């Protein structure tokens with residue numbers, strides 16, 4: 001059992017020593033040269049320490065890395081022992097993690113539901129959930145489809161595109177601006193500002209002001225004159241959020257959801273373009289886009305880790321003694337490849353949704369069906385428009401920027417046969433027979449849509465189970481590519 005609070009603070013080994021790169025106490029660092037491949041680093045930690053490992057954040061601040069699937073689930077589902085409220089974290093209290101700490105934006109406490117607990121969490125999350133429950137799911141599907149058409153129109157005559165900067169980084173912003181009630185604010189500057197804030201460049205403060213300016217104006221407009229959108233419902237919820245609380249939660253939804261959904265779309269597109277499992281099964285008419293989305297949520301979760309959870313009392317996790325006030329990293333990516341639940345990483349996980357991509361417990365992502373729908377409908381509609389799309393580089397040439405919380409693809413260059421823009425007023429129902437997109441938006445329960453389209457279903461996030469026994473195999477629907485292949489072959 002290792003106690004990270006008790007490490008020996010003597011300097012690390014001299015350069016040239018095999019242990020070089022280790023920090024005080026011989027602990028591995030989650031930053032610097034060794035952390036360039038975080039996946040490999042997590043596996044070393046698992047081999048050395050088991051399912052919960054001591055490590056060091058920037059400035060050699062101690063942290064427990066939770067690597068086991070079961071241990072991660074136990075942590076997020078036990079609010080009596082672990083909280084998201086960082087104000088009890090020892091390094092914050094004793095100043096070891098000071099205001100200049102590079103990861104401060106990730107753990108600095110804010111009065112938002114993501115960091116609240118108990119009654120306050122119920123109040124804030126209740127308002128977010130209440131506003132989400134009013135979203136018209138069929139309307140969102142139409143909006144995703146329409147935004148995809150408009151984005152593809154921008155580059156379809158070129159015969160080539162970068163699907164990260166021209167598609168994946170735009171689609172979620174367009175859809176989220178519409179959900180919040182500010183479709184007119186979606187533009188290149190909003191996308192740039194959001195990316196800037198996430199990257200934390202020198203202009204991040206100005207970008208944050210630009211985004212907050214738009215969200216504050218929206219809050220004031222809707223407070224004065226409510227409409228039927230997410231923001232108005234958030235304001236009118238009985239939880240009685242202040243204007244500041246409303247704007248901060250709009251920011252949470254816009255920025256966190258944006259980054260995660262962007263990563264998901266880019267990862268699914270890469271899988272569709274390169275993964276032999278997808279290609280092979282596609283030829284056999286097997287794998288659908290929603291299944292590729294789910295496989296990607298296992299293999300490349302959009303948030304690879306969440307910093308963090310904090311121990312409210314002395315406890316034990318994965319055989320380690322956790323002290324009151326210790327910090328723990330929710331290890332989504334390492335938990336998803338825990339050999340106890342995935343002894344064979346190449347085995348496909350179809351029908352099994354017990355990955356950690358959306359976390360679990362009281363803070364489990366409330367927007368998961370929206371995130372899934374944006375990726376599902378967006379990728380499907382893009383493949384429909386560009387059925388001959390191909391990767392324009394070798395797969396090994398693809399690059400990612402990696403941070404402790406996510407991996408973001410830098411570029412996904414593709415080629416395809418140039419074609420004219422499509423009338424963006426065309427509605428999904430106007431597609432020729434056999435190429436009609438699905439009419440049900442909810443990707444968690446993929447029931448085939450009878451004609452005419454059924455009434456919208458409420459989103460019902462599927463509860464995660466402690467075990468990873470495969471869920472019932474979802475009824476299969478045809479992906480865009482398969483529909484195209486069928487249409488092409490004339491059946």
Ligand code: HEM
Nearest residue numbers: 113114125257260261264302357358359363365367370371
């Ligand atoms: C693929 C896309 C998405 C992924 C992978 C994702 C993942 C996550 C994760 C890992 C958390 C942290 C849970 C924890 O603290 O234990 C979270 C929280 C949250 N997400 Fe998502 N998310 C996605 C999309 C969205 C969308 C589209 C929305 C809103 C429209 C959303 C709204 C939120 C909110 C409000 C929270 C805080 C919940 C709370 O603390 O009670 N997310 N998400």
